[in-house]
Amino acid sequence: MAPLKKFDKFRDIQAEIDRSGSAIFQDANGVEALIIKSPYQINYIHSYAEDSAFFLGLAEGHLLGSRCTNKECGFVYATPRGHCMECGEPTAWLELPKGGKLHSWTTCHFGSEAFLKETPYNLCLVEFEGAGSLLLARLKDCVESDLYVGMPVEARFDPKPKYSITDVWFVPAKGGSAPPKAGSSGRGRARP
């Protein structure tokens, strides 16, 4: 058996662990630690449960929110939930408009391991007419310098749905990407 390779810089160990599965780390005080590869993979049997209709809707090109069934409340959620956060009553499904406005946005140049290959990608929070909460989504077909809070955007749906939130994304609205003049709405603030 080949002797284990020894490293005094932790960052150098990874490649060796990937290659041979084991190595020795020696710290500044001469203390040695045996390092091994410990793989872990699992496929969950993930149920969307009460959120299922939303993901089935995406597959058919529908963007579903939910509305509280309590007439006194009637809160509209752009990210659906089975029960109302305000009053606790059940909600009913409702179709959201296909377009909205950017409430906020960012460009991610890094991401979790699972998404690194997709970088850079844009995230946005979209506000919809008539809804009291927002939806988080990917934003495509635009460059960073195009984007601004208040920008009109439209939903696009994956023709080959994966039953994931990524089945819907947003793009700048056609003919609607010119910013409003100063002083108009789009501020996210209470109207007097």
Add this chain to the structure above:
Amino acid sequence: MATSRNRSSARRTSPSIHRPGPRWSGRRVYMVTGGVTKFAKAHPSMDFRLMVKRAYDQALAEVPNLTRDQIDGSRISYFSDHFTRQLKAASMVQDYLGLNPKGSVRIEWGGATGGECFQAGYEAVASGRMDVCLAAGFETMSRVQTWKGNEFIALASDTNFDFPLGGFYTGYYALMVIRHIYEYLRLGKFANVKDEREAQRLAIAEGQRIMSWVSVKNHLNALHNPYAQYPKKLSVDDVLRSEMISYPLTREQICTMSDGAAVAVFCSEEKAKEFTDKPILVKGVGTGTDTMRLADRPFGKVPLMPHESARDYEKLRYPGVHSFRAGRAAGLEAYRHAGIENPTKELDFIELHDAYASSEIQTYEDLGLCRYGEGYDFVLQGDPFLKQIQYPFPVPNAGAIPVNPSGGLIACGHPVGATGLMQGVFAFWQLQGTIAEHFGDPKLQIQGAKRGAIHSHAGTGSAVTVSILERGF
């Protein structure tokens, strides 16, 4: 705009935090000692048990009359089972320290795990269940690569709606600060710029510049803290030019992953006197929560601090995604418990959860150090800076209310389950006046510090703790 329509949104305030608080009838609780390992990118030759043992031994060595036999039980915190792939790791700490069969429980609350553990230790004594309680926390994040670690952290976001979009916490905080900049710089300092895109770009550039001041502050302070992971002298340009991670946040504006452990020991008044002549009173505790999904945050009214007026915020829709309502709730409860009316005047320093330079600025406002909208000017005027450190820009109000004198998470590191306890230990040493002894350098000691706060924050502000500590001698 999302929110001004139909709506019932006017009702979406925070009723529970407008109520007068409960009466605090628990016993007085003192922190009598603490310990912390150096936070590092990796401690491959120590596992979590040994890290906690080192911090525990340091803590006990400082109070010779306090022996293991006198500890009634423990509260042990770590954030993620994924990082070690060892479930019930807290049990292994309990037995490594030789504390069986005393009572213990594991504490987990996302990024605020350490802060919750601090308060769980306090509560075990306040309730009368224990006279002496050990609170210990750790995280070993080096056992996976950084981007896998980011994935584990992002699993603390909704896995139906949020995680599959990129699974990246820095992205979530970037969304929040873009909106914060919009609310307070675009509609503030840049309100008169006509072109919307240009106005927003100017506002973002100004926000980035000011966030960089926070990063410079925390890294520079940490040069005098031997426990810090990344002490360094940086210029504003260094911070701005570091790698863009998620626009507008650059690498130097974001904390890193760490290995580390920290412990605190809490006692009843009677016991505290047996162990130390420099006990520190836990004067107040507060916690708050908010929705897991950013998209669900309400647009209501600001729960006011005693020194604020409803007129300050007539047009503000709160918290939206620009502010942390959980932080405001935690601050309100802790201040009420401690009898604090105006935190800037009545606190000598704050160790604040600056996982991002942006969230430090947002949190100044949540904790009432300045009004909502004043966070950027608060930095430019220098209030959260230390008087005794030379910064590469003028800070006229330095010393007003130093924030993160230790260097915070950005410079000290963020081994999640240990972080809130680390803040507790640094605050404890500040109030004891023993920074010189513990850091081997007197520079960061705030002279005459009598009362300080620690603040611990979980994923996008979904949970926050604030604890107030006061010199008890």
